[in-house]
Amino acid sequence: MHFGSLVAALASFLDARRRGGEWLVRIEDLDPPRTVAGAADRQLATLEALGLRWDGPVLYQSTRTAAYAAALDALIARGLVYPCGCSRKEIAAHGLAGLEGPRYPGTCRDGLPPGRAPRAWRFATRPGPIDFVDRIQGPRHQDLANAIGDFVVRRADGIHAYQLAVVVDDAWQGITNVVRGADLIDSTPRQIALQQALGLSTPTYAHVPLVVDGAGRKLSKSDAAQPVDPRDPLPALLRAWAFLGQAPLEPRPASAAELLERAVAGWDIARVPRRPRRLGPLAGESSPSARAR
Incomplete structure (x- = not known):
């Protein structure tokens, strides 16, 4: 999972939870020649590591x-x-x-x-x-x-x-x-x-909005498209929260679970910007601490 995917996943997760709805995950594996063995399992494992847990079974389009x-x-x-x-x-x-x-x-x-x-x-x-x-x-x-x-x-x-x-x-x-x-x-x-x-x-x-690199290219098509590190989810979640234009969480959450709990309560879709945005560091950081796609 790259950072652009994380932004969309986090936004949809928070919007569903804030509205009292269910958050469903679907694997769109329609095209066998383009399906990479094990990729879906790695993405699901990353979601779980980030604390983004879905409702009901995963639907596979295949x-x-x-x-x-x-x-x-x-x-x-x-x-x-x-x-x-x-x-x-x-x-x-x-x-x-x-x-x-x-x-x-x-x-x-x-x-x-x-x-x-x-x-x-x-x-x-x-x-x-x-x-x-x-x-x-x-x-x-x-x-x-x-x-x-x-x-x-x-x-x-x-x-x-x-x-x-x-x-x-x-x-x-x-x-x-x-x-x-x-x-x-x-x-x-x-x-x-x-x-x-x-x-x-x-x-x-x-x-x-899409996450773009310095040249304005969609991040998933850029050399900057590195996977999110599931071993240390908090920095990536904080960056995605900031990217989505949400109010800063002060004091800084101590864990991904705390971030998500507070983020659901504070989610405001009206704050999400419309235009594509570049991936930048969090306040106080000189460079991104979470690798991004």
């Missing part, structure tokens, strides 16, 4: 394939998705400008061209805005069709896309409040569109 397939079948039955035979290379060459790079030009929207075999399944977006109010970032507006276009819900390799899986799991787990990193805020309109298409409720969202 066990939920049948649920995602059923949701896709429902979308197919309603005519809301379509098979696509285009390759990434073709989309890169002919795609339109979009928020996250080339936007799908709709080649297969009205049916597969002659000689094409289906590869992926795409959700057919509709013109018009999708609006939501983020508890940290404020009002958000996105014309999904123009910003993102028809997006993939099942990949060419048969793996269900994150956007579909997370919507299905949020509904199945009864999620009412999502607190996560701001790198996912542009995914939220896609998830809302899928929730509406499947007749599912929409949670409230709160996106915490």
Whole structure:
């Protein structure tokens, strides 16, 4: 677990506890080729060492394939998705400008061209805005069709896309409040569109600012992305608390358990900053004492 992940985990943990809710942990291991053996166990062990203990069993998305397939079948039955035979290379060459790079030009929207075999399944977006109010970032507006276009819900390799899986799991787990990193805020309109298409409720969202390095790069993509040390959790928790803009805990907590108890009582999501922030030392420190990702 790196520092950016700790910031999101701590914010969601404190928000759930402050509101009297449950804090659930999900392992999003949809993509077997990218899954590192033992990584999830190490992350869970780090959470426990930090005192961030979850409610109920951990949900592994790799066990939920049948649920995602059923949701896709429902979308197919309603005519809301379509098979696509285009390759990434073709989309890169002919795609339109979009928020996250080339936007799908709709080649297969009205049916597969002659000689094409289906590869992926795409959700057919509709013109018009999708609006939501983020508890940290404020009002958000996105014309999904123009910003993102028809997006993939099942990949060419048969793996269900994150956007579909997370919507299905949020509904199945009864999620009412999502607190996560701001790198996912542009995914939220896609998830809302899928929730509406499947007749599912929409949670409230709160996106915490990203941790960036000195060059403004997301910390997880930076050379500064070192793991949090679970053997000495207090410095990392103090730094994450300060990063989230919360009032200083005076006197300094003597342990991680004391910090979390006082932090739950003092948590104020209105203090969380909106913009990405650099990782800096705590007051009185010349350099970070907790390694960070």
